[in-house]
Amino acid sequence: MKHAFHPPAGAVFRCQRCQYGCCARFKITVTCEEKDAISRLKIPGLPPAEQCFLPDGNGLFTVAKNSKTGDCIFSGGGLCLIQKLHGFQAKPAACQLFPLHVRHWLDGEISAEYRWICPGVGVEEGKRIAEETNLPAYARALAKLRNPEKAVFSRTLDPGLSAIRAVHAGIMKIMHRQDVPFASRLYCALRVLDFHAAPEMHEVIREANQHFAADAGDFLEKAKGVIAQELAEAPAPDALTRTNFRNYLCGLLRNDDPCDGPRIFDRISRAWTQVRIATGTGLLSELNPAAPAVPGAFFPVRQFRPGTQEAEKIWQDFWFGKLDAMHFCGQQSHHFSYEEGLRHLLIFAVLTPSLAEAFAESSGKTEIEKSDMLQAVRLADFTFSASPFFRLKSSRKWLKQLSQLQAFSSLLTF
Numbered sequence: 156m157k158h159a160f161h162p163p164a165g166a167v168f169r170c171q172r173c174q175y176g177c178c179a180r181f182k183i184t185v186t187c188e189e190k191d192a193i194s195r196l197k198i199p200g201l202p203p204a205e206q207c208f209l210p211d212g213n214g215l216f217t218v219a220k221n222s223k224t225g226d227c228i229f230s231g232g233g234l235c236l237i238q239k240l241h242g243f244q245a246k247p248a249a250c251q252l253f254p255l256h257v258r259h260w261l262d263g264e265i266s267a268e269y270r271w272i273c274p275g276v277g278v279e280e281g282k283r284i285a286e287e288t289n290l291p292a293y294a295r296a297l298a299k300l301r302n303p304e305k306a307v308f309s310r311t312l313d314p315g316l317s318a319i320r321a322v323h324a325g326i327m328k329i330m331h332r333q334d335v336p337f338a339s340r341l342y343c344a345l346r347v348l349d350f351h352a353a354p355e356m357h358e359v360i361r362e363a364n365q366h367f368a369a370d371a372g373d374f375l376e377k378a379k380g381v382i383a384q385e386l387a388e389a390p391a392p393d394a395l396t397r398t399n400f401r402n403y404l405c406g407l408l409r410n411d412d413p414c415d416g417p418r419i420f421d422r423i424s425r426a427w428t429q430v431r432i433a434t435g436t437g438l439l440s441e442l443n444p445a446a447p448a449v450p451g452a453f454f455p456v457r458q459f460r461p462g463t464q465e466a467e468k469i470w471q472d473f474w475f476g477k478l479d480a481m482h483f484c485g486q487q488s489h490h491f492s493y494e495e496g497l498r499h500l501l502i503f504a505v506l507t508p509s510l511a512e513a514f515a516e517s518s519g520k521t522e523i524e525k526s527d528m529l530q531a532v533r534l535a536d537f538t539f540s541a542s543p544f545f546r547l548k549s550s551r552k553w554l555k556q557l558s559q560l561q562a563f564s565s566l567l568t569f
């Protein structure tokens with residue numbers, strides 16, 4: 156297996172020993188070898204090994220939780236006892252990697268991005284996990300824990316990962332052109348995606364190769380004047396686009412997603428709150444207490460206030476991290492095809508800064524500060540791949556409408 160590794164650029168990490176509690180919240184899966192190695196370590200006060208590791212039926216094991224605190228069984232007052240007594244390298248691969256979100260793909264490539272839900276990401280000083288850890292070795296360990304990731308281009312086209320990566324190299328070429336306005340790059344990427352989605356392009360996609368990136372770069376160069384003109388002439392968002400944008404924004408806020416939760420009254424109540432936000436009257440904070448207390452009518456944002464350099468950097472690290480790692484498609488991303496996933500990511504390029512704008516508005520700031528952007532990307536990151544909301548039929552319908560050229564250009568230039 157070859158291992159082309161795509162580490163996240165930018166942000167550094169330092170654990171804050173926060174209340175979020177990654178050790179309590181996530182299921183930690185270990186291989187049989189890891190279980191045996193940790194069981195041999197001397198860690199006083201623990202129950203027998205068979206109570207620390209619970210078989211999950213696939214030859215793998217889940218680390219048990221402390222029945223009183225709900226924390227990981229190896230947690231000792233906010234400190235990992237394995238690390239404290241035996242060093243970082245003794246911890247399971249899954250724990251050494253956190254807060255990196257690592258995927259290993261069917262073609263042997265390894266991709267990683269940060270989990271922005273961890274408050275230790277994006278701090279002033281810290282370490283780059285990717286540079287300090289042996290990712291290929293961990294990826295091999297992870298490969299034993301789950302099936303490799305694969306992606307299809309669209310619902311009707313499965314040309315294989317190599318062709319998808321060739322197309323994606325072209326999209327990245329467009330999106331990384333720092334000398335072209337970001338809105339123009341987003342619009343250009345959508346136009347290229349639309350062009351390639353046409354049935355008559357299937358053969359071209361199947362045969363996609365390294366020339367795709369150069370062609371995409373040439374297209375942007377030649378079309379950037381026309382694109383700027385089209386954006387300048389874009390209409391204001393119509394009523395449908397406004398409503399769908401607010402609905403999609405609600406999806407971003409429904410991180411505890413009760414849309415398929417157990418209590419029917421809660422589901423109806425939250426659906427009603429969403430309707431009120433979509434029609435402009437409900438407050439975002441009614442749907443999610445971590446969201447700013449601004450009404451749905453605030454969206455789409457008419458004019459963004461300036462952002463500080465720090466806020467811009469957080470945004471770049473967050474959004475480009477997903478783009479570069481291709482962490483927007485595949486089974487871990489709502490089973491989105493490449494095409495659907497990229498549309499989802501393009502909409503998030505408008506949604507997430509809009510949320511940061513709302514945080515700045517709700518605290519009366521004249522510019523978007525780092526803390527506003529951090530709060531926005533933490534909310535966005537949690538739901539980006541995790542919320543079942545984005546798997547709903549209605550949600551996919553909104554995505555389709557919002558990523559039509561006219562609707563998208565109206566959102567970019569409002």
Ligand code: SF4
Pocket residue numbers: 169170171172173174175176177178253254272273274275276
């Ligand atoms: S979520 Fe992040 S900051 Fe909080 S305990 Fe876990 S690693 Fe540390």
